[in-house]
Amino acid sequence: MGKDTTASPSATVICCGQVVIDHTFRVDEIDPPPSKTTARAYHLGVGGMGAHAAIAVVRLGGRALFWGRVGDDEAGAAACEALAEEGVDVTHLRRIEGAKTALSAVIVDKHGERAIVTYRGSGLGTDPAWLPLDQMGQAGAILVDPRWPEGVHHVLDAARAQGVPTVIDAEKSEARILHDLVPRVDHAIFAMTGLSVFAGGAPPLRGLRQALDSGVTKLVAVTRGENSTLWMRPGDEKAHEMPAFPVAATNTTGAGDVFHGAYALAIAEGQEIEAALRFASAAGALRARDGQTPDRAMVEALIAGG
Numbered sequence: 001m002g003k004d005t006t007a008s009p010s011a012t013v014i015c016c017g018q019v020v021i022d023h024t025f026r027v028d029e030i031d032p033p034p035s036k037t038t039a040r041a042y043h044l045g046v047g048g049m050g051a052h053a054a055i056a057v058v059r060l061g062g063r064a065l066f067w068g069r070v071g072d073d074e075a076g077a078a079a080c081e082a083l084a085e086e087g088v089d090v091t092h093l094r095r096i097e098g099a100k101t102a103l104s105a106v107i108v109d110k111h112g113e114r115a116i117v118t119y120r121g122s123g124l125g126t127d128p129a130w131l132p133l134d135q136m137g138q139a140g141a142i143l144v145d146p147r148w149p150e151g152v153h154h155v156l157d158a159a160r161a162q163g164v165p166t167v168i169d170a171e172k173s174e175a176r177i178l179h180d181l182v183p184r185v186d187h188a189i190f191a192m193t194g195l196s197v198f199a200g201g202a203p204p205l206r207g208l209r210q211a212l213d214s215g216v217t218k219l220v221a222v223t224r225g226e227n228s229t230l231w232m233r234p235g236d237e238k239a240h241e242m243p244a245f246p247v248a249a250t251n252t253t254g255a256g257d258v259f260h261g262a263y264a265l266a267i268a269e270g271q272e273i274e275a276a277l278r279f280a281s282a283a284g285a286l287r288a289r290d291g292q293t294p295d296r297a298m299v300e301a302l303i304a305g306g
């Protein structure tokens, strides 16, 4: 009716989990303590796995909603503002009265390697009852991380009941949290340390098998920085490898977050698992190369060999 019906609506990803204000310091070397180091540059920005992934979804052409909590402090206001500026829907990023927002100090050396100290905030509460689970149907995928386990548990159960695909960024956290959340998802993509915690120190291939046996329905994988991502589906005899794109890394911070955002978007768009992993690897590699989240054209050019 006079409306352009040729443009398909953007795929939507709901990201639920961590939002942090990152204070990033660039240094030449990260000296072991005791030490005093002068930073060459400083930047304040919004991070946290889920929030960072939400930004990646938007940059890559999707629509992202972020569900989570911040305090009613300055950092909380900065986080809401920065995410909204990036185009992320923050209607359900709750500002909790009297709470303190999570903060990180990120120290990045000249090789792009980093040391991170994170304060998880305080008074943010755990009650997930306010989450708008009835709005889940608009999402093509839901991406969660383990930093708000009560909320994420609730979201994953509702998503399974409603048939919405789910992805977890299974980063390092307490084993009991990973054991609770991982079996509830369709796609579990671990960081190396997360998989080791989940599998009680077992080698990666055994860890992946254990994750599949726990109830993950579609994919288990582990990202390994500049090395290939190992992945398996239920019924696979052996693990497959998705090679990393070779790039000169300048800052690997957030490569994993961007990888997961890109993967969730690809799933929301209906891409097959292998294509989604390739898309995510290209996005993660560009993030590591540039220290910035790439846009869709950059990712597609890298995949095409550009």
Ligand SMILES: Nc1ncnc2c1ncn2[C@@H]1O[C@H](COP(=O)(O)OP(=O)(O)OP(=O)(O)O)[C@@H](O)[C@H]1O
Pocket: 191, 192, 223, 224, 225, 226, 227, 228, 229, 244, 245, 246, 247, 249, 252, 253, 254, 255, 256, 257, 259, 280, 281, 282, 283, 284, 285, 286, 288
């Ligand atoms: N140096 C790199 N070169 C090429 N690709 C990279 C590089 N670092 C990261 N990537 C891409 O990003 C993905 C995620 O990176 P990584 O495994 O380091 O995540 P992580 O350990 O969760 O770290 P974080 O979440 O803190 O960024 C990798 O699987 C890879 O595809």
Ligand SMILES: [Mg+2]
Pocket: 169, 171, 191, 256, 257
């Ligand atoms: Mg990570």
